Amino acid sequence: MNNEHSPVTPRSDNLLTSVGMDHVRLSYCYLNDGDLDAYCSLFAEQAVVRQPGRRPVTGRQELERVERARRATRSVRHSIYEVFGSGRKVAALGLLTHRRHAGPAESDLPFVDVFTVADNGLLVDRTTFLFSPGSSLCSAD
Template sequence: MAADRWQGARQPGSAVTAVGVEHVRLSYEYLDRSDLDGYASLFDADAVLQRPGEREVRGREEIEAYQARREHRGGAHVLDEVIAAEGRVAVVGKIVRAGTEVGFADIFALSEHGLLRSQRTYFFATPA
């Protein structure tokens, strides 16, 4: 697990976690507006992005380049739940595009400054 390299690191307190929650919420807004510079600014320089079936993306610049290759126009993230504990944020929601919805869950780890240091995404699908 990529985020393991931060195990033992000082965990953010509740005030920093509250800032991290706002950064998580902003990350979806920035993606929906295709503001990739704003999106990338929310991530720690050494952040890790993990999505099912794709290679791990490392570093703020790679994360921005990865998102630039994806299509974000014409869709919206709808957040159903945002759950936070010190240093972690979990989001359950859906992506709505062209009348279709795909459920997702994201787990974020925060830096001691409230930046996003990792994001792991899961999509809801019926098991085969």
């Protein structure tokens, strides 16, 4: 039974969500393998990537340049626990590990990435949220 409180998602939105979820999963596989060409190919030409403490990266070419520069000094590993989506939004929950080429591992950081998917299935933006060790998500007053 359909009413304004129980909308039916059109089949095309379900397909778009599914494609977006596949592209998000693939993006982490490509990042973990160091295949930056394949990683960047999942993003729209003018995609925007936002990460804490960094300026937004705009465009596929800039994304590739920034990722290559990061990998020159450290390796990055994404362990994904869950990927879910609704409509044009897809979220991934996981653990981010940075290892400097010269030195000990940094702290592992839990993260959430939220993506927006374009009509053609490419990723048009990615926003990263990190949980910092020692911080709390809410106040326990």
